Amino acid sequence: MNDHYLKKLDRVTAILTQLQSKPVVKAQDLAKKFEVSVRTIYRDVKTLENAGIPIVGEAGSGYSLMDGYKLPPVMFTKEEVLSFITAEKLMQKFSHQSMGKHYQTAMEKVRSVLKYSDKNLIQNIEKQIDIFQHQGKTEDTLKDVLPTILESIAEKLQLTIEYRTVDDKISTRTIEAVGVFFEFNFWYIMAFCTLRNDFRQFRVDRILKIFKTQNPYLQEYGQINDYRKNGNGNKITVKLLVDKKIMGHLVNSKIYYGLIEEVETENGVELTFETEWLKDGFPRWLITFADYATILEPESLKDRLKDLLKDISDKHQ
Structure with missing residues (x-):
């Protein structure tokens, strides 16, 4: 098998992985990712269809796998397995406590589909990697606070929070979360505060109560970094x-x-x-x-x- 067909096989396999991981995949995005023409992507998708993969959609509108279609577990390369081990160590040290247990169960599922040789690789190498953190982790008052915030962002539903300020004052706010970020050893929410009618940052460990309302966002928001840079304009x-x-x-x-x-x-x-x-x-x-x-x-x-x-x-x- 010559180099051309090996590259095509790798690309077609990678396209199948993209279809498994996303609801809709556009040919233009795939062409940019793999540095080929859109026409080449069309041919690759046709190759998958000829192999019996039920792909829904057409050129110009995006592709997706037929709902309910299941594929065998994806096989990982040795380099990918090693990257999982390193990522797991980082998550153990720096992940938010409300997300850590979910990542742990996700990693258990990943380990379950690994080849026997890769499982041995993990066992041999995981104790040889460590991350040294010089600052202690912050402890939150609430469990599962970060997943609640992320759910509200995905569903575009307002949150009501009871928040303790830096001077120990307690206030109740209704917010529309734009995103979350980690900085200087703390997790923060960037959100539009309906009380202040402006964008504010809220430190997650200072949230005393939180619940997701059924009230939809009053406006659309861009990416989180747009708001972190712009602030409220009084500079x-x-x-x-x-x-x-x-x-x-x-x-x-x-x-x-x-x-x-x-x-x-x-x-x-x-x-x-x-x-x-x-x-x-x-x-x-x-x-x-x-x-x-x-x-x-x-x-x-x-x-x-x-x-x-x-x-x-x-x-x-």
Whole structure:
């Protein structure tokens, strides 16, 4: 069998996997994924149909497997099996506790369809991989909170939550969740808050009660990153001059706090931010490297930093 037919066999098998994993698959998306022409995808789909696979749909509208049709378990390559082991280790350390048990049962199903040799491979290698986490996991008040949030997003139904704020105040909110994200060791919801009529972030471990309503979303939303970047629009420009030797420690956090420009000068690196957190978030972050930074603007940030430092000094006298 020559190289051309081997590539086609691999591609046709991969297309079948795509059909098993998605409700509808478009020829244009498959062509882009496998870097071939749309016409080639049409021929590959015809090959599957000739092999007796009941494919519903046609060119231009997308393809799917006939409802109820079952296929034998997919066989995994050795490289894919090794990637599962690594992913499982990562999930054990970093997954949200409400999702961990579901991932564990999913992995048990994956293991059940592995070849005997691959099961031995897992047994031999899984104790040789570990992930070291230096921060402790947060504990949630509720069980299955993240699945509830994800279900509401999928079904486009509003959530009602009882939420404990950073200053220990309890409030009840009705929200329309856009998405969830993990950052700085915490899970967050990005959502439209009907009380504030604006987008807000809610830390998942501060949710005391949650239930999914039957009220549909009042509007359509884009991707989660669109809202994380845009915020509520009340941003202030901040300019800092930072010592070059500290820059390596700010790689991830500077993006989080709104970095929009970075210019290297003779005296250091000039960083420009747009931030909404001038009262607390930004100055508290700045304290962590304030001895290596000079505030160029605004003056209000200098005053706020002085007030914070005075409060710290007074507290520890």
